[in-house]
Amino acid sequence: MRFFKGHGTENDFIILPDPEGEAGVSAALVARICDRRAGIGADGVLVVTRTKESREVGHHAAAAEWFMDYRNSDGGVAEMCGNGVRVFARYLIDAGLEQAGEFGVATRGGVRTVRVEPNGDITVDMGKPVVHGESVAIVGGQEYTGLHVDMGNPHLACAIGDPVVQLDLTHQPGFDTGVFPAGVNIELFNPVGTRRAVMRVYERGSGETRSCGTGSVATAVAAAALSGETTGTWTVEVLGGTLTVILEEETSYLSGPAVIVASGELMLAE
Numbered sequence: 001m002r003f004f005k006g007h008g009t010e011n012d013f014i015i016l017p018d019p020e021g022e023a024g025v026s027a028a029l030v031a032r033i034c035d036r037r038a039g040i041g042a043d044g045v046l047v048v049t050r051t052k053e054s055r056e057v058g059h060h061a062a063a064a065e066w067f068m069d070y071r072n073s074d075g076g077v078a079e080m081c082g083n084g085v086r087v088f089a090r091y092l093i094d095a096g097l098e099q100a101g102e103f104g105v106a107t108r109g110g111v112r113t114v115r116v117e118p119n120g121d122i123t124v125d126m127g128k129p130v131v132h133g134e135s136v137a138i139v140g141g142q143e144y145t146g147l148h149v150d151m152g153n154p155h156l157a158c159a160i161g162d163p164v165v166q167l168d169l170t171h172q173p174g175f176d177t178g179v180f181p182a183g184v185n186i187e188l189f190n191p192v193g194t195r196r197a198v199m200r201v202y203e204r205g206s207g208e209t210r211s212c213g214t215g216s217v218a219t220a221v222a223a224a225a226l227s228g229e230t231t232g233t234w235t236v237e238v239l240g241g242t243l244t245v246i247l248e249e250e251t252s253y254l255s256g257p258a259v260i261v262a263s264g265e266l267m268l269a270e
């Protein structure tokens with residue numbers, strides 16, 4: 001099976017073209033591919049399937065030709081991936097499957113519209129973040145209160161006060177399983193300057209990653225709330241680079257670089 005590798009601010013993905021949805025990529029295979037020592041190594045896998053061939057999202061076929069079938073590195077599925085959908089768009093354009101410009105991509109969280117900016121960055125309309133209230137994360141024995149933000153997938157974005165560089169994110173942070181029965185992506189951030197935040201993230205199903213697009217929007221929402229704002233343009237600094245988040249009344253946008261860096265033949269089998 002052919003594969004491609006790409007990343008968006010160092011949130012890295014293996015792309016597996018399976019246009020007719022015949023390959024049946026299992027959770028076990030995804031976990032082996034993402035293994036950074038015994039596999040290729042990645043935060044997740046993006047299976048590229050025609051939307052009309054998907055039982056899960058086939059009803060979106062009129063709005064989006066292609067389905068981003070996103071998997072975390074542990075093999076589990078997720079509803080949405082903000083960096084993933086930007087890298088997915090880059091792949092579709094490079095492969096000649098979509099024209100640079102604006103087009104829809106189907107995800108489990110709905111159809112997301114992507115567009116290529118004049119500087120080559122890719123922007124995705126992330127939809128309206130849904131804020132559910134506060135909850136608590138525990139990192140290194142320390143409790144941090146944050147905002148529960150639904151971006152299609154669940155987030156808990158906590159302003160922490162301590163420098164983010166000091167955090168030990170080698171283990172799963174604690175969280176309230178009553179509030180997040182399906183797990184949660186946990187962002188730890190500090191506002192720095194005007195509409196700017198520095199953030200680290202522990203992703204559900206992937207552990208600490210160097211960037212998270214949905215998490216960056218959740219962070220912007222939580223950081224804005226601290227200053228009583230709901231709209232505005234935010235810069236989110238992650239370990240792997242910088243993302244721009246625009247919060248509007250009815251939707252949000254995520255922008256940043258997305259590149260394909262390699263391709264090859266997968267030797268791992270089911």
Ligand SMILES: N[C@@H](CCC[C@H](N)C(=O)O)C(=O)O
Nearest residue numbers: 078081082083153212213214
């Ligand atoms: N890195 C992604 C989010 C991927 C999914 C997440 N781990 C989940 O399980 O919800 C992003 O850029 O948004």
